[in-house]
Amino acid sequence: MNRLKRILISLLVLIVAGAIWLPCLHLVFARPIAEFRKTEGLSPKARQLAARHLQLWTDPDSRQKELDRMRASNAEWDFMGRSFLVWSLANMGLRQPESKALYLQTMDNIIDETLRLEKEKGMYHFLMPYATAGKYLMKPERSLFLDGEIAMMLASRRMLEGKAEYKTLLTERIDIMTEEFNRSPHLLLESYPDECWMFDHCVALDAFRMADYLDGTDHSKLIHDWIAMAKQKLVDSQSGLLLASFTTDDVPLGGPQGSTLWMAAHCLQILDPEFARDQYQRARRQLGEITLGFGYAHEWPATWTGPANIDSGPIFPVFNISAGSSGMAFIGASAFGDQTFLESLTATLDFAAFPSKKSGRLKYCASNQVGDAAFLYAATLGPLWQKIEAGTEP
Amino acid sequence: MSKFFSRRSKSKGPLPSPGYFLEWAAFLTVLFILANLAGLREFTSVLNGTIGSTSLDWQTAAFLGAVYVLIYLAFVIFVPVLIFGALILKIGRRVAAKKGVMDEPGAKIAMD
Numbered sequence: 001m002n003r004l005k006r007i008l009i010s011l012l013v014l015i016v017a018g019a020i021w022l023p024c025l026h027l028v029f030a031r032p033i034a035e036f037r038k039t040e041g042l043s044p045k046a047r048q049l050a051a052r053h054l055q056l057w058t059d060p061d062s063r064q065k066e067l068d069r070m071r072a073s074n075a076e077w078d079f080m081g082r083s084f085l086v087w088s089l090a091n092m093g094l095r096q097p098e099s100k101a102l103y104l105q106t107m108d109n110i111i112d113e114t115l116r117l118e119k120e121k122g123m124y125h126f127l128m129p130y131a132t133a134g135k136y137l138m139k140p141e142r143s144l145f146l147d148g149e150i151a152m153m154l155a156s157r158r159m160l161e162g163k164a165e166y167k168t169l170l171t172e173r174i175d176i177m178t179e180e181f182n183r184s185p186h187l188l189l190e191s192y193p194d195e196c197w198m199f200d201h202c203v204a205l206d207a208f209r210m211a212d213y214l215d216g217t218d219h220s221k222l223i224h225d226w227i228a229m230a231k232q233k234l235v236d237s238q239s240g241l242l243l244a245s246f247t248t249d250d251v252p253l254g255g256p257q258g259s260t261l262w263m264a265a266h267c268l269q270i271l272d273p274e275f276a277r278d279q280y281q282r283a284r285r286q287l288g289e290i291t292l293g294f295g296y297a298h299e300w301p302a303t304w305t306g307p308a309n310i311d312s313g314p315i316f317p318v319f320n321i322s323a324g325s326s327g328m329a330f331i332g333a334s335a336f337g338d339q340t341f342l343e344s345l346t347a348t349l350d351f352a353a354f355p356s357k358k359s360g361r362l363k364y365c366a367s368n369q370v371g372d373a374a375f376l377y378a379a380t381l382g383p384l385w386q387k388i389e390a391g392t393e394p
Numbered sequence: 395m396s397k398f399f400s401r402r403s404k405s406k407g408p409l410p411s412p413g414y415f416l417e418w419a420a421f422l423t424v425l426f427i428l429a430n431l432a433g434l435r436e437f438t439s440v441l442n443g444t445i446g447s448t449s450l451d452w453q454t455a456a457f458l459g460a461v462y463v464l465i466y467l468a469f470v471i472f473v474p475v476l477i478f479g480a481l482i483l484k485i486g487r488r489v490a491a492k493k494g495v496m497d498e499p500g501a502k503i504a505m506d
Contacts, residue, residue, distance in 0.1 A: 006410045010479075013410070013486075018471075025471070094442045255474035313442050323442050354438045354466070366441040 013197045022362035026293025029350040033339055036346045037379045042096055045346075046379035049372055050092060051360075053085050054069045055358075055361055057106050066369045074310055076145070077370040082110050083149040084373035086386070090156035094383035108155045111166070113154070118146065126309070127192065129384065130297035134193030137248055138180060145191035147177050148204030154209035159384055159394070161194065167215065177204055187226050188248045195253060195383040197245050198234065199260045201226070202267035210271050211389075214394050227272050240282050244311075257296045258325025259311040262332030264348060266381070268336060270303030270388050275290045288341055289319070294351060295344030297325040304305065327371050331372035335385075349375070402482035409487050419476040426469035434462035 036045045056063045070077040089103040117125055123143050124131055131143070154170040157163065180189050188196045189204075205226060208219040233250045234243050241256030242264055261283045268276035286301035298356035299322035309314040313323030326348065333342035349355075354365035363372055429435070438457035450458075 010410045010415075013482050014475055017475045017482060020478055022473045025474075028470075069439070069444050077444075192460045222446040289476070310443065326440075349469070352441075354435050356435060366438055368436040368442055371442055379458045 002128060011197075014029050021147035023292055023366050026344075026347045028353070029347040030293065030343065031346060031350070033343050033346070037334055037342065039382075040095065043379055045362065046376060047091070048357060048360060049376040050088070050377065051372060052361035052363050053369075054102070054106055055090075057085075057109055060124065069366050070370065074128060075126055076128060076310075077368065079114070079146070079149065081368075081373045082114050083153055084370065084377045086153040087156050088373065088376040088380050089328075090160045091377070091380040091383050093160040094387065095380060100182055104157070106160055107153075107160070108163075108315040111150075111153055111157060115169070118150070131192050136190055136193050138183065138190060142176070142180065142189075142199065143191050143269050144177070144189040144200045144204055145197065147173055148200050148207055151177065151207035152203055152210065155207050156384060159210060159387060162214075162394070164215060170207075171215065172212055174208060174217070174219075177208075178219065181222055181226075184248065185248050186248060187229050188246065188250060190248060194247050195259065196243060198230075198264050199244070200262045202271075205271055206267045212385075213391075214382055217276075223271055227268075227275065231275065234303075236304065239286055240278075241286065241300040241301060242279060244357060255300055255306055257306070257311060258283065258299045258322055259313075260329050261287065262297070262325070262328040262330075266331050266335040277336065278309050280332055280338075283332060284338065284341065287325060288333075290317060290341065290344045293344060295326075295329070295341055295346075296321045296348055297329040299325045323366075327367070330375055331381065333379040334381055365388065399447050409483060409490060412487070413482040414466050415476040415480040415483065419473045419480070422465075422468045422476075425465050426473075427463045434458050434465075434479055 012159055014076075021351060035042050035043055038046075042050070053140055056066060067078050070081065085122075089107050093100045093103040095257050115181075123141075126146060127143060135148055136142070151170060151173040151253065154166045156164055158170065177189070189201070191197045191200045205223050208223060211217055212219055223239075226285050230242065234244055234246060234252075235241065236256045239256055241261055243252050244257035244260040245253040247253060262280065265276050265280040267281060268279060283297075287298045288301075289296055289298065293301070298317065298320045299308075299315060300306050308322075311324050313325075313327075315322050330342065332338070333345060349364065356363055358367050364375070367375070437455050437459035440456045441463070
């Protein structure tokens with residue numbers, strides 16, 4: 001009897017202790033937002049994340065090891081890790097002009113190697129294996145995933161400092177995409193066979209906008225027509241959120257996905273700011289959560305049920321936390337200056353992503369190179385968009 | 395510390411021993427330190443679907459990642475709860491002891 005009583009008292013005490021501790025837990029991991037993102041200059045976390053990425057691009061062995069780990073799961077991550085890093089470095093160069101030379105050199109290395117791999121191994125090198133299972137409807141076959149991100153890499157580099165060689169490459173890529181959009185009956189281009197992605201379209205349209213800024217071209221009609229079409233055909237009627245994927249005939253393939261939406265809203269900022277804010281606010285209401293001081297995001301709104309996939313990452317039960325959506329939510333929260341959400345997300349990052357700092361270089365063990373590059377982008381984004389919005393001389 | 399908390403883990407009185415909670419807290423802390431020294435933190439990349447090491451097969455890497463996550467959560471969540479619990483028990487035992495002394499002057503309250 002005494003033993004049973006002691007067990008019951010022990011349990012009661014642990015419950016009371018848990019009720020005291022759990023609401024305080026986030027305080028251990030909460031940091032001032034300036035540690036992750038600063039309005040000007042680079043935050044400590046951005047410096048540490050960047051140091052690790054710059055080291056990867058100067059140490060081929062470390063890089064290869066990291067790429068092998070990612071490519072074992074998803075070849076796309078190899079490519080996207082490059083894109084996010086180049087976009088981050090462009091923003092970092094504008095934030096920290098004294099380090100511009102190093103950033104430009106790294107950007108050029110990444111771009112040149114990516115273009116070489118695309119040329120030598122073909123676009124399938126950066127696509128998931130199912131890309132070869134079907135046939136692209138548009139010929140010659142191309143993936144907007146690659147064209148859009150490469151164009152934005154080239155444009156970002158040129159936004160930091162002009163380079164004649166990249167001007168030609170950007171113009172070529174923009175012309176190819178323009179011609180494809182003109183041939184497409186529904187203004188939708190494939191990333192995979194008869195599979196189109198909102199993420200890729202938004203990135204590609206940003207590349208058009210950046211090319212217009214840099215080279216004085218005018219793709220405003222295409223951008224306007226595409227957004228008008230998207231508002232009409234690519235918005236989920238229940239949540240009001242943009243759909244993540246669809247066929248070339250605008251038939252939805254997946255619902256509104258957080259792993260796409262946060263980035264899409266950010267990309268829309270230089271295309272249609274009002275629509276961008278509306279999408280962010282809807283996503284924040286329907287996908288973003290803060291529980292006990294920890295921020296995270298769902299992959300789907302409550303009105304949509306979908307399975308976990310390579311983009312959502314594992315979905316953690318009870319709270320329906322999506323690793324993919326939560327990671328991309330950093331970009332949305334940073335882009336729209338949502339300090340409360342961003343602060344709670346950074347608490348989660350330090351709590352659940354297992355930071356590992358060595359010699360001033362930071363990585364998150366629960367993440368990977370593409371995830372860390374996306375965090376770096378969230379910590380540095382801003383100056384590129386500001387430059388375009390200001391409309392000053394390139 | 396040893397003066398404040400009982401050294402004995404097992405309690406013979408109606409209240410459990412705070413020392414028992416502290417022993418568990420110490421055990422989980424040691425386990426967490428060992429897991430870190432063994433480099434298991436690297437394997438948590440399983441949380442995003444990336445293999446922790448290309449030199450191990452997927453199942454082993456995933457298992458090691460899951461083990462680390464469990465040990466980490468036990469350390470971050472349960473160790474403070476156990477310490478708070480030990481404090482609550484200690485206070486409870488002091489209150490009970492005082493109450494016992496007041497109710498039954500001269501009565502000996504078993505503390506351990």
